[in-house]
Amino acid sequence: MPTQVVLTLAGPLFIGVILVWALLGSLIIQLYDYHNTSRSSDRLWVQILVYMVFLLDLLQTVLITQSSWIALIVNWGDATALINTPWSSATTPLLNGLLAACVQCFFAWRIWQLTHSTIGRGIAIVIVALALMQLAAAAAVTAEYTLFNRDYSRLPELSHADDTRLIGNFICDTVIATSMVIILAKAHRQSHFKATETLLNRLIVNTIETAAITAGVTLLTLILFKVSPATYYDIVTDYVSGRIYSNVLVATLNGRHRSRNGLSSINNFGTVDFAHGTEMNTFTAAQHTTITTVSGQLRGVAISTTVDTNEMADRSSLPKVTAI
Structure with a gap:
């Protein structure tokens, strides 16, 4: 050849x-x-x-x-x-x-x-x-x-x-x-x-x-x-x-x-979710959550799954938001 x-x-x-x-x-x-x-x-x-x-x-x-x-x-x-x-x-x-x-x-x-x-x-x-x-x-x-x-x-x-x-x-x-x-x-x-x-x-x-x-x-x-x-x-x-x-x-x-699980903070082309990955889920809003108001409802994009227990002393008093 x-x-x-x-x-x-x-x-x-x-x-x-x-x-x-x-x-x-x-x-x-x-x-x-x-x-x-x-x-x-x-x-x-x-x-x-x-x-x-x-x-x-x-x-x-x-x-x-x-x-x-x-x-x-x-x-x-x-x-x-x-x-x-x-x-x-x-x-x-x-x-x-x-x-x-x-x-x-x-x-x-x-x-x-x-x-x-x-x-x-x-x-x-x-x-x-x-x-x-x-x-x-x-x-x-x-x-x-x-x-x-x-x-x-x-x-x-x-x-x-x-x-x-x-x-x-x-x-x-x-x-x-x-x-x-x-x-x-x-x-x-x-x-x-x-x-x-x-x-x-x-x-x-x-x-x-x-x-x-x-x-x-x-x-x-x-x-x-x-x-x-x-x-x-x-x-x-x-x-x-x-x-x-x-x-x-x-x-x-x-x-x-x-x-x-704190092993990595990088997620390709996406966002971090609390419980169910790409599904729409409800979780308690924490300080590491960005909350926006859409059509009168509280919605948010979950950015971090780390929650400071000192900041979450009373979870029941915090609003609920929707995460992706």
Whole structure:
């Protein structure tokens, strides 16, 4: 096999498979933690979503491995095997789009729950629309690539659908991050307690960092595809993008448990909940809770699960608020 083919096609494919398995291992650890600590506090549909995302991730890992095995092992030395890819290679865009849509819709739901304004809920609807748009574009890429007999050299002909998929993901992730930062910043302005402000600052920074990973990988995939369409450089980032979405989802849910137990004060793309994770629950308002009045009712966003017993001498006298 020519050296140039190895460096531009076989090499990136090999690196992509390694990263896929590494991220699957990370997801398994996260899932084990979720099953033992956070699962019981979540709604049934959230639990189903987590396990469904894991199964999709596992399925795609198997398909990516099968595709790479045929190209790199079974047909080693045959450069055409890297261009005329096996059937499993066509599933990557669709499964990536499905994983991304599941996670994006979950965060849209959280934003819907955290805000009661028309604009805020309108943004949540926009996020869902963007998620479904990129999913439809991903399905179109898979369908057209299959019709092209999985000839990778013809992939640039799918640029419109592929651009829609990648740009849609990038915009959707950016909107999610921006919305969460605005919500947290608003809670920060309303807070009068140092501990809450410190935690909110960390949540804002973590939200930006997480968004930088998901949106950055998507943007890098688009750039590599445009700059080097005849190589597999973009395959590396495209392979890992689905794994990143699934890891972010489970890590976000696990972050609540760590915060409640004082192990960590960081929670990706979300807020800390007292008892039932992402569900709407009632708890006693404490000094570490930001309380706002909406439509005459006391509502709040739980930011910290630490309660000073000296400050809570008479819990019965404190008002009740709703947490997310």
